[in-house]
Amino acid sequence: MSMTVSAPATASENTEKPAIVLVAFGTSVDTARPVFDYINDKACERYAGYDVQWAFTSQFIIDKLKKQGIVTRNVEEVVADLRKQGKKNIVFQSLHVVPGQEYRSVVDVDMHGLNVAFGDALMTSAADIAAVVDALGKDIDAQQPTVIVAHGNDHHSEFNQQLVAFAKTIEPQYPNLVVASVEGQPGITPLQKIKVLSEEIGTVKFVPLMIVAGDHIMNDVMGDEEDSWKKIIQADKSVCSQSLGWNDAILEIYFNHLDQAMQTLEEGRG
Known part of the structure; x- marks a missing residue:
């Protein structure tokens, strides 16, 4: 369900196209960043004539990239x-996978005096999970x-609920597939099933449930350390396979969620 925060709108504000802000966690991995360009191109094509901007929720990543220029x-x-540009109408579209800690950080930003709507994270509803x-x-x-x-999330188990629900939905459809997480639930225990299966077949395939295949994929999963998933x-x-951001x-x-948020904003301004 899209969220909206509205302020009383003037006539000019009612005709103003909203700015679109795509919000991702971010990455500092050079080879992973092109996915953001791909998403941006797709967004600009679909929402021609709109001001499409980006924001990251990881200040650590922002600061690290700044040191690289x-x-x-x-x-x-x-x-x-x-605000400086005088924009009053903004639609934020989360590019997070679940409505967890990073998504909440966007919703919690001070938006007073603005007409704002928030598009849902990827897996917010049961219908989203099926999709x-x-x-x-x-x-x-x-x-x-x-x-x-x-x-996953080590500190807030409630943010893992959608991942668990996703696992319960997809695993029965594919007996040779498991869902595992870097943090929280379902964790890495499911890897043991794949270890047994791969002994028979000889190969394993990893499919990122992440918008960008950054540090976690390169090191935690495909790295050469003894505790990487590949080594386990x-x-x-x-x-x-490629990360979610390359999957149309x-x-x-995501764009359907953005459309819903834009409709919610429009209804709030009407």
């Missing part, structure tokens, strides 16, 4: 800039031992 902004900075399962179908071979790589499973061959069916879910 790469300027990115957090949500507060984007909002401040839009994601369908969207991942092209990356899944029913006979191939497969691990869907989620992030010990398959003869380990491969990894996944982007369609």
Whole structure:
């Protein structure tokens, strides 16, 4: 369900196209960042004539990129800039996978005096989960031992509920597939099932449930350290598919959420 925060609108504000702010966690991995360009191109194509901007929720990533001479902004900075431009109508679209800690940080930003709506994270409803399962179908071979790589949350178990629900939805459809997470539930215990399966078949495939395949995929999953998922499973061959941001069916879910948020904003201004 899209969220909206509205202020009384003047006649000119009622005709003003909202600014669109795409909000991601961010990444400092050079080879992973092009996915943001791809998403931006798709958004600008779909929402031609709209001001499409970006914000990251990880201040650590923002600061790290700044040291490399790469300027990115957090949500507060984007909002401040839009205020200076006199913009009153803003739609934020989360590019997070679940409505967890990072998503909440966007909603909690001070938006007083603005007409604002928030598009849902990827897997917010049961219908979203079903749509994601369908969207991942092209990356899944029913006979191939497969691990869907989620992030998860060690500190707030309530933010793992959607991942658990997703696992309960997709795993019965693919007996050789498990959902595992870097943090929280479902954790890495499911990897043991894939370890056994890969001993018979010889390969394992990792499918990121992340908008960008950054540090977690490169190191926690595909790294050469002894505690990486690749090393735990010990398959003869380990491969990894592209991240969610390259999947047009996944982007369609996000953009549908954005469309709903824009409608909510329009109704609030009417």
